[in-house]
Ligand SMILES: [Zn+2]
């Protein structure tokens with residue numbers, strides 16, 4: 001019989017028979033144990049077990065334990081509601097421990113309404129109830145309600161503090177978590193490993209290098225920096241706070257057997273987020289080749305993200321195949337990741353196909369599909385998805401609106417009216433409060449179509465102080481429509497709000513350069529240098545034979561540098577023959593005219609495209625990705641290149657895809 005027990009997990013019917021037999025033999029305890037060890041307990045076995053318990057008046061215990069196990073295994077749904085109803089029927093609605101278990105259960109497997117209903121119906125509440133409610137509210141993003149409950153707890157203990165701390169992290173409130181931790185230290189609360197792990201996670205949320213160093217020191221001083229969980233959290237924090245060297249060092253010296261897969265995932269994601277996606281990919285390949293750590297859903301989702309960033313279609317497709325093989329596709333997160341990856345790799349067909357094949361969609365799936373269309377500047381298609389979404393009754397979220405509003409940049413100018421209508425109906429019709437993201441999308445649309453007065457008017461009427469993203473949207477429109485007068489005013493606002501942000505300086509400096517005001521442009525850049533602000537250097541890359549070939553401007557590190565430069569020189573000459581003239585206004589330095597050309601001609605995107613043309617066989621498009629906006633001269637140049645080589649060039653920059661074909665670009669020259 002015992003041998004059968006080990007097989008029971010794969011076969012629910014066998015499990016059920018076993019449980020009933022145990023009970024018939026009078027061994028409820030065995031039946032009980034087996035039931036709680038099943039990964040998917042079924043209702044029949046539950047009924048058998050519960051009636052056995054009922055016979056000896058231990059029904060409350062059975063129900064309580066059922067909810068505890070179900071919430072641990074995230075198993076619930078309809079069955080959970082049935083058992084809750086049963087508990088009410090047998091008069092357990094006032095049983096404190098059953099209700100506490102229910103709170104835990106609905107936190108993991110129910111809705112906030114279920115949760116609040118149980119809580120409000122309870123006459124007796126203890127510290128477990130209140131702590132459970134803190135976690136519950138936090139799980140549903142209701143941070144303030146959780147804090148309210150916390151304030152009601154008379155004798156707060158370490159567990160209630162920890163629940164609040166974890167909740168803050170979960171909801172991205174890193175700073176509040178740290179302040180709370182300071183309070184805990186000052187109040188001489190017990191600091192457990194769990195607390196420290198949460199604090200380290202809070203630092204990771206906050207992404208402040210200096211604070212992360214202080215907390216790191218504190219944890220080591222506590223002598224707690226040696227359990228696998230804390231070390232894994234510390235390593236993850238280093239990656240999130242841009243301390244990759246330290247993370248790599250910890251990773252190299254990893255001595256725990258546990259958490260191996262977790263730290264692989266952290267370090268891979270770390271490289272991805274710190275602008276070193278190629279490192280991320282090579283580590284992922286190493287992890288697979290060494291068989292060290294399992295490629296789980298999290299790692300796969302992370303690497304899918306990297307593949308999207310890089311435009312690494314082959315590897316993305318391979319991960320998709322692995323997912324299909326391992327049966328992870330029911331995981332919504334992964335499915336959404338695959339849609340996004342295909343969209344970013346320029347393959348809309350696969351993205352749409354997968355979306356249609358997915359058995360279930362959540363709001364992220366819809367948003368991913370819309371975002372993919374936007375990357376391809378397919379405004380009309382994005383709006384069709386939006387219509388379908390409304391048709392099937394999916395409630396849009398805040399992100400959907402940011403996307404849909406932006407879609408109107410890629411439709412007809414006459415649809416600005418529709419966009420305006422949608423924007424003003426967000427609150428009344430959809431119950432979504434417009435945030436600065438929505439305002440910047442709207443300002444971006446208005447600016448794009450040249451309605452500068454209305455954009456300014458909208459900013460004036462803002463119910464809150466305009467933040468940098470809104471000014472940036474306006475400034476970008478000024479660049480696009482060469483409105484330097486307004487651009488200068490906007491730049492002033494922007495520099496006043498975000499003096500520390502390098503991207504602001506770049507935007508402002510580009511505005512001046514584009515209008516030939518070298519002096520101003522250089523002044524802005526010098527100021528930036530003095531303040532020690534650095535931008536991510538501009539970089540372009542091509543994937544060839546499963547390797548990333550990456551280029552900086554005037555880069556001479558590639559093994560085939562000679563071929564690339566001579567190839568580019570030939571391309572330039574050929575393009576000049578049919579009318580290309582280098583536009584030196586895009587050189588951002590005040591240098592001699594001939595030097596200016598030199599700076600311009602060897603931009604990273606030109607080097608990457610040339611390499612692609614040299615290596616990638618006839619009939620196949622050259623795919624290049626650039627980490628920031630393409631400059632106007634490169635844009636013009638590639639149109640000519642597509643004529644002289646007869647090749648199609650697909651280039652993704654920060655604004656989306658440009659597809660150069662027969663001397664034209666799919667963006668219609670506005671990007
Ligand atoms: Zn360029």
Ligand SMILES: [Zn+2]
Pocket residue numbers: 635657658659665666667668669671
């Ligand atoms: Zn273009």
